[in-house]
Amino acid sequence: MYSRTQNDNGSFNIRCLDCLMTIASCVENEQELEWLERRHICPEKALYELQPRDRTHENGARNPALRPPG
Ligand SMILES: [Zn+2]
Numbered sequence: 377m378y379s380r381t382q383n384d385n386g387s388f389n390i391r392c393l394d395c396l397m398t399i400a401s402c403v404e405n406e407q408e409l410e411w412l413e414r415r416h417i418c419p420e421k422a423l424y425e426l427q428p429r430d431r432t433h434e435n436g437a438r439n440p441a442l443r444p445p446g
Contacts, residue, residue: 378413394420 377393388409389401397419400412 378416380409392416392418392420394418 378399379391379393381389381391383389383402385402387402387404390399390403390409390412391397392399395418397416399416400409403409403412
């Protein structure tokens, strides 16, 4: 998700709404805007991808090892 803001001189700034980083400023060309957006490697998304999908800690009750005795 990207936010484009326009400067007084008609050029654009692009900001990534995921990591809140300014990707580019004073871009005048629409094709360049799209290219820069595609080129951005978002650290927030990268971190999300790295997170383990294992969610067993959320259903501890289902895990016999974590059940209280009795
Ligand atoms: Zn980003």
